[in-house]
Structures are given as C-alpha cells and as structure tokens.
Amino acid sequence: MEYALRDERALLEKYLRDRGLKMTRARETVLDAFLGLESHVSVEAVIEAARRLDPGVGQATVFRTVKLLVDAGLAREACHDDGSRLFEHAYNHAHHDHLTCTRCGAVVEFIDPDIERSQEAVYRRYGFRSSGHRLELYGVCPDCAAKDAE
Amino acid sequence: MEYALRDERALLEKYLRDRGLKMTRARETVLDAFLGLESHVSVEAVIEAARRLDPGVGQATVFRTVKLLVDAGLAREACHDDGSRLFEHAYNHAHHDHLTCTRCGAVVEFIDPDIERSQEAVYRRYGFRSSGHRLELYGVCPDCAAKDAE
DNA sequence: AGTCTATTGATAAGGGTTATCATTTACAGA
DNA sequence: TCTGTAAATGATAACCCTTATCAATAGACT
Incomplete structure (x- = not known):
C-alpha cells in the first residue's frame, strides 16, 4: 500500500x-x-x-x-x-465498465472481453480510430430485487 | 411526417x-x-x-x-x-448507441446485436435486472484521420 | 540567499438548471 | 357560455458546480 x-x-x-x-x-x-x-x-x-x-x-x-x-x-x-x-x-486500476443499481446506487465494476471485441468491430465498421469508450449498464441489483419481491 | x-x-x-x-x-x-x-x-x-x-x-x-x-x-x-x-x-426512434468523433464532433448512431447480447450476459452474471444502458464510443472519424495524414 | 515564476486561497464571475411568485390560462362543471 | 379552481406561465432570483481573477506566497534554480 x-x-x-x-x-x-x-x-x-x-x-x-x-x-x-x-x-x-x-x-x-x-x-x-x-x-x-x-x-x-x-x-x-x-x-x-x-x-x-x-x-x-x-x-x-x-x-x-x-x-x-x-x-x-x-x-x-x-x-x-x-x-x-x-x-x-486510474493508476494500477485497469479499464473497466460499470453496472449500477438504480435503486441503491451500488456499483459493480466489470470487464467483458466479448464487449471489448465487439466495440473494436464497430470502430472498424465505420473507419474510426479508437480513443476510448464509456459503458454504463443500469439495472436493479439482486438485493433490491429481493426487497421488491417481499 | x-x-x-x-x-x-x-x-x-x-x-x-x-x-x-x-x-x-x-x-x-x-x-x-x-x-x-x-x-x-x-x-x-x-x-x-x-x-x-x-x-x-x-x-x-x-x-x-x-x-x-x-x-x-x-x-x-x-x-x-x-x-x-x-x-x-425517443418516439419512433429505436434504441441505439453513439460513436463520436472527438475532433469534429460527428456522431454515428449504431446498434450492434453482439454488444447487446453480451450486455445481457453481464446482467445475468451479476444477477441484475436490466433497465437500460448507455454506450459511448469515442474516436477519430475517417475525415479527421485523413487530415492528420496530410 | 536571491530571483523568477508557478501556485495559492479568497473571491467574484460564469454557465446551466431550478425555485419563487404574482399573473394568466386551461379545463370541468354549472 | 360562464365561472371557479388549480395548473401553467414568464420574469426574476437563487442555486450548484466549475472556472477566472488577482494580490500574496512559496518552490526551484543559480
């Protein structure tokens, strides 16, 4: 540390x-x-x-x-x-995307190689040179979903 | 119209x-x-x-x-x-993501089924219920890249 | 130590958005 | 059509986050 x-x-x-x-x-x-x-x-x-x-x-x-x-x-x-x-x-903290719970604000950091690969394909498709991206997924986390079920 | x-x-x-x-x-x-x-x-x-x-x-x-x-x-x-x-x-205007040129500001709207599918897999992996996402790709468009080459 | 220039902190200013409020307007019912 | 009532309006001030201004301070080099 x-x-x-x-x-x-x-x-x-x-x-x-x-x-x-x-x-x-x-x-x-x-x-x-x-x-x-x-x-x-x-x-x-x-x-x-x-x-x-x-x-x-x-x-x-x-x-x-x-x-x-x-x-x-x-x-x-x-x-x-x-x-x-x-x-x-940003240092010693690799690139990742975010999955955020819209109820409680919990944030899961994730990295998905398939998504990264598909994004590269999109860049190629439109002839763009890549310089970064931002992906935010929004949803309801298991805990909040459980509260809904009560 | x-x-x-x-x-x-x-x-x-x-x-x-x-x-x-x-x-x-x-x-x-x-x-x-x-x-x-x-x-x-x-x-x-x-x-x-x-x-x-x-x-x-x-x-x-x-x-x-x-x-x-x-x-x-x-x-x-x-x-x-x-x-x-x-x-x-938003009406009669389906969901899409954005590919933005950081030089000239041009925006390409795209939809990539592979990315959409992979996102669903991420939701399942973490037990989240999906409620929407935002994906912004940033890069340099072909026109601006051509100007760089000059 | 001295000099030169970047940096500081307090404050004001800026841009985008929201709250306040007296006046106006839409809508439902007579 | 007329009327009553609550919502909506527009002007303005207030708000939040961020940046600019500026005199005073403090690094870094000789």
Whole structure:
C-alpha cells in the first residue's frame, strides 16, 4: 500500500517536473486525500478529505489539482452522477465498465472481453480510430430485487 | 411526417390528461420546436427554436417542458456534452448507441446485436435486472484521420 | 540567499438548471 | 357560455458546480 502511494507520488512529481511545474504541499495533500478515498469520488468529497488533512486547502486548488491528476494519468473521470462529475483511481486500476443499481446506487465494476471485441468491430465498421469508450449498464441489483419481491 | 407529429401530440396529451395536467399553447410550441430539430439537441437549441415559433416563450418553461417530454417518452437524454445535457427524439426512434468523433464532433448512431447480447450476459452474471444502458464510443472519424495524414 | 515564476486561497464571475411568485390560462362543471 | 379552481406561465432570483481573477506566497534554480 505504502509502496503504491509512493509510486503515485513519484508519477505526479515526474509529470510536474517534465513540464516545469512544482510539487507543492497543497498538491501533496490533494493527492493523499484522493488516494485515501474509494472509487467514484466527487470533487466535493476530495475537498472534504483534503481539509481533514489540512484545513487550509482552498477549493479552487482541489479542482485544479484533480484536473492535474487526470492529466497525469492518476485519476480518470467516471460516469457523471447527473450534475457533478465523479473521478476514480486510474493508476494500477485497469479499464473497466460499470453496472449500477438504480435503486441503491451500488456499483459493480466489470470487464467483458466479448464487449471489448465487439466495440473494436464497430470502430472498424465505420473507419474510426479508437480513443476510448464509456459503458454504463443500469439495472436493479439482486438485493433490491429481493426487497421488491417481499 | 404530419402523421407522426400528430401521434406525438396525442401521446403528450394523453400523458398530461392521465395526471390532471393541461395541454397549453407553450407546451405545443416546445413540442413542435423539439420535433423540428434533429438528434442531440441542447435545451438552449430548443429555446431558440421555440422562440422562432413564439417569441414569448420563457426559458424556464422550455426546461420544464423538455423534462415533461422525457417523462412522457417522447424525448430521451443522450450523452452529456460535458456541461449541458443533450436530448434526442425517443418516439419512433429505436434504441441505439453513439460513436463520436472527438475532433469534429460527428456522431454515428449504431446498434450492434453482439454488444447487446453480451450486455445481457453481464446482467445475468451479476444477477441484475436490466433497465437500460448507455454506450459511448469515442474516436477519430475517417475525415479527421485523413487530415492528420496530410 | 536571491530571483523568477508557478501556485495559492479568497473571491467574484460564469454557465446551466431550478425555485419563487404574482399573473394568466386551461379545463370541468354549472 | 360562464365561472371557479388549480395548473401553467414568464420574469426574476437563487442555486450548484466549475472556472477566472488577482494580490500574496512559496518552490526551484543559480
């Protein structure tokens, strides 16, 4: 765990150094806050977490730093939760799609090789060069379905 | 065309009547404006179109009516265009997914039976009951790729 | 240490969407 | 057709999330 954290810190430092940017206390704080949260986090949640580590962090800085983390490949934008954007870890966290329960909000992350292959076929069919995709399946999870049956 | 228009008007009237709501001039205007536009429309575009038909229409009314159209099954929310939401026709307009060019914004609507089948398999695998999905493929279209090659 | 420039945090501004509210309008019933 | 009542309207303000502004601060290099 600690090793991974150091990896990500090193990645961010390299990303910053490569373009003449600086590794600052605020950026460290936001990185630690983000890494300490689980998948699918709003910027607001990162702000709260960051302020638990350092109450003085400004919200503008968190917005800016989360964008940096995305550019550096440490975070990636997940499904918009209708309104605010959600982010998830991107380092050591392979590509996957989401299966979301519309009742309780539970999220299952999955990867389906058949779907991935079929998507490649669609790209070929229309002559597009692939640059990523977003697949969200919505449904009712077993627990919520069981409650319905009662 | 005119028949379809009358169909959709009748659907909206039924939807409204069934819950004690009223068919008004403003709602007619917004419906006509929406139907007169092509796929993937922002609310702002609907406002403009509605005001061409009747300059007095308020923007709050358009927002409210578009939401009504979604509830009535005449419109459906498409991919968020990062910022504002986009809507498309839902009546007589079968389910499909989107393949979007990240350079020029061109959108190809497609349906792939293999992907649909594989998605059903994912639902079964996790015991979810399906209630819809959203698949957006991003890439570079042939035209933009050709420009790159120059 | 000094210098130069990126970064910060507070604040204001922006864009899209929703709430408020007095006035108007549609619809049902007389 | 007239009337009563509740829904709908449009103007406006408010709201949320996000970005821009800017004077003050703080990295990183010499």
